[in-house]
Amino acid sequence: MIEETRTEEKGLPRAKPATDIVETADGFYIYMDIPGVSKESLIIDLNEDEIKVSGRTAYPSPDGEKLIHVEFGNGEYYRGFTLSHIVDKARIKANVKNGVLELHLPKAEKAQPRKIDIQMG
């Protein structure tokens, strides 16, 4: 709540990016639509079980152009997630391509299903 009022003072609207969470065989994938955010201005914070993604769009202000129709503008994306214990935090990978952030959260080794060897007594 405190953070929200702080950004409003700066005048940039804050938006929650549309997010998909998908589980595959090699872990979880989080996909986030962040069009206009470059790799440099994207911040991903991992603190204990909390992962926070924030970024600002950097659309150049059109000089001398007359705006006829406007549906989007500059803004700040912000979203946080709580990670499950089965995620291996050391191996989290992030990748930005074409305005989509892909976070790969691999499952920890101990969470993988495995066969138990039976020892003969």
Place this chain on the structure above:
Amino acid sequence: MVIDFSPFFGQQTPLDRIFEAFWSPSMSISQRPYAYPPVNISEDQENITVRCELPGMDISEIDLTLTESSLVVKGERQPAKGKYYRQERPTGAFQRVVNIHSPIDRERVTAKMKDGLLEVVIPKSESSKPKKISIDIA
């Protein structure tokens, strides 16, 4: 599937949007009820510029068609494979038509894409540019 045939003269006026923003839970831009994909149109002396937010699409996957008086942006967003826990990003085919009511130079239209933002620059034709005519006083 989203088809919007007239983004220029739709029923939504800026005033409607202000009212809608009041009703929505928060003033954030993610709750926009507009057609997909969102489009910004601007013009200057030389060009008409159409900007479009299309995250996750490569420029080769986008089908841009320039007809007699409109620009059509078409494509399909593919869903990821796997078990979905949460899905908020739109998938499927989309199409958006931007009407252009001025003569354009069709041969010099350029399109580029960066960080999910598509930018189409449509140069105006020479005949539509304002010209200065000097009048000699006899």
